[in-house]
Amino acid sequence: MIILLIHQYPSAPSWESSPGYYSTGLAVWDINRDDYPDVIVSNGNDMASQPVVMYGGAYPLPSTSPTWSSAMNQYHGHLALGDVDGDGDMDLVVAGFSGYYDGWNRQVNALYLNIDGTFTDTPVWVSDSGRCFGVSVGDANGDGLADFLFSCGNDYSSDPEPARLYVSDGSTLTGPVWQTPDSIYSLGAKFLDVDNDGDLDLFLGLSPGRHRLYLNRDGMLDSTPVWESEREGFANQIAVGDINGDGWTDVVVANTFQFSPDSSRVEVYLNVGGTLETSPSWTTYDPGQYHSAVALGDLDRDGDPDLVVGGWWDPITIYENLGGYLSSSPVWSWQPSNPYDLVAEYLLLSEVSLNLFVAEDTFNVSYPQHVVKLHFHPAIKVESVLVDGRPVPYTVSGESGWLSVPKDSLSSSSQIVVRYLCAIHPDLVVSNWEDSRGNFIFVHTDDIGVEETKASAPIPSGGVWYDVSGRRLEEPRGRGIYFQRTESGVRRVIRF
Template sequence: MKLEVAMKRFGFILIILLGAFQLGFGEIPLEMYPYWRSTESGVYSTGANWGDIDKNGFLDFVVSNGNDMALAPNYVYFNSDGSLQTSYGWSSSNSQYSGHSALGDVNGDGYLDFAVSNYISSGWEKTTIQLYMNIGGSLEVSPSWQSEDSIHTFACAFGDADGDGDLDLAVACGESYFDVYQRQRIYFNHGGSLETIPSWTSVDTVPCYDVEWGDIDNDGDLDLAFIGSIGPLFIYYNYGDSIEGKASWNSGGYYDGNTLNWGDMDNDGFLDLAVANNSQMGQPGYFQVYRNQGGTLNPTPVWQSSTEGYGSSVSWCDVDCDGDVDLAAGRWWGYSVIYENIGGTLTNTPTWQCSSDYESVVEEMVWGDADGDGVVEVIGETHPANGEKKTFYLNHYPAHSLERVIADGDTLLLSQFCYNLAGGWVSLASAPIFQVVFDYHFSYKPDLGVSNWDTFNYVFKNTAPLYICGDGNGDESIDLGDVIYVANYYLKGGPPPPTPIFRANANGDDVINLSDVIYLANYYLKAGSAPHDCQNYVP
């Protein structure tokens, strides 16, 4: 049977003919074989990012190359109408031994700029971090900014360290193979330009390999996590306009950490921290999660994978759209896998694994809807304010695009806020007193992009079905069966609605409850208003 489904995509109404499809329990809606792969080889791709570089409404795939293996340029694979180029459409003119990278609008012109951490120079010496500015939808081929100080850096992340509404750049520094201990750094943004000498450096000196911003204590500013080798995991708290110099929290013990990522595993409103440990330097190489207990991480991991090895990447995302975040993970000379979140706890063994044909040296795993087939619009998402809080998290992320920010009734200019679509946060220059409202797009069908050190880059397609808002039981129609199904789910703890679970949010508010049952009954039995805006549901 065929079904006509109307959904919003990039502001247009698309009529889509769809064959019936429903996920079973425990299924992860990703194909085992990549539907896209790059054609370039021998460039040792390391950093990976989704971002709309040319602002055509589709996500481009942006990679940094080289690692510690070869001098290589960086690439952008452009996306035209949902189709990624298999060969790069942009290449930097310079070649470096580059590690990971980050996208962010540094100067507030509405275009994403590209920061790249360079790990080593020839002879394994120190080097610099560099920034390629985006000029009207095109990245400059040669970086117009670079740091003055010489460092080893494998990762960087944009965040608002001082709460002034623009993006500062945090940098993970050091090198463990030859025991190079360095201070971590933040290059502050002054009027749309990054300083070249960092105003903030850490007291702690440990070779670090990743850095991530996240509001760990929910106080409305971004805190900073670093992970590295020959030392613990560090958290530097933000006091509103400054970052502490010495980490007031660390995990204790010694790890060989490679990557970290923030995500709320148990849906308690506090960010938990996933890490990938790597056994190359002699420490255990498990994937682990540290639970956030009311604003402080428990120093003992609450979850650990059943196997260990050369862990290299972790990335949270609600891939099966059941209301909780799952964990993608990868290893060097291993497979891309996903640990499913069931009731706030991850499975210890992967629920999904890519085909054995695609074993590779995984470097970074990132989520984004490449073909745009699951992008929906959220209008008027409202968050309360208190006159002090500046950082707010969107209800759904990774986000596809941010369209508008309204604080206390005033639409903000780009110069009055900054954001990170992957991390889902928006940081305002001034704290609103009453409320802040967001209009944005997100996708309930995020695809998985993977950068690979030894072979091609991949994208695994999300095969989750399209949906009818209000079709609670997933049978392709709205009838009395949906009323009964949603009532049984809400009132008696029956089976949840099929993916995406938010299909049962019939009245378009942020919860699934008795009002949705009544709304559906009124629609079906009394020709009331049609179900709408299901995607506003908040887990």
């Protein structure tokens, strides 16, 4: 029997990329299908015209220098991954923002196809020019191919724009096929199935403004929001997940308020039976801080997602989920010795240290319910998706934990089987805007102590037990991996 005593993350980053970039957007995925997760970062923000880069996956951690770089430099915002051409590989889409030193001139949004495990050096598609900072992957029309929502408008330069949706035509992107009727300021959005009807709705953060929710009806987003937040926010990164374990997806928003840091806050909007509460039920409020980034993930494998928060020149902190309620104070934090070395633009809980397991989920669905929620995430690679035994195209968000298949592939009684790789204990990946430092990875297993005893050793008593699916148990049942939380708060992973 082996007992692993889980602490959370080390007191210093396990990995740091080479400096020189104003890093902004972030994704982790096995791009070339070699089972080594790759780290993709978009650079520039509003400070410099820079490329998008990839740090190729390797053992034990990715390369610290880019192994791929786009030929086009821009003032890039965030990025997103999705299969646009239906070949089973993740393609890359990047938002083009605008630069202070460039007179806030418009940029273009760009698509880089994944050809046999390598992104094209130059974009195969660019949009009309605009000032778009955020981009979110979805499958709005239910064809199994990736669509992308761009969050646009620059409050710095007083240039509002509509948010707009581009969809895949099977080889490239086309559109916009939908946009907000009004010009707004928006930096981020997320697709989610808010009402559990099997399609993807849109949460749109405003910066500033009241956040909005648009429902998906028969493959089209509504033109008017079904929900707005009670008070104005200044959304940057948005995360979604089921925080209280009731089966409905909740929303977390990092509100930066860069012009008024005393207003900055992170908000949790719980989903009550398919409707978001208009006032957040949980808020962290730290005067003088700039909360810019949030991520959800089950860090202790007790079956509920914990919350990671980051900001500009602020510590990265973790709030533990205790039975559906987030702790009121952080259980872990990190900040470099020089606080100005950290400007967190995007946080991602993923897996880069190869601490992976293979999961296989089976879902019984009926037309037109084409979106399912993976039992484990973050995912870093999908090995196969079958509908009634047949392979089909799919769109997946490893970060948000949903997967979409073509609704036309479904019958009144269909079975979807998804086989994928995901993290046992997610690593924390941080994109850092400060160009004198690099991006950071905190490996979850770096600070795990190991006790090894004979197989005949007695099972540790007391506390709470869970299996790898997060189900609570009275005690371990046979051979396998189990998770124990003792009465004193010590966490263990035990393999029999």
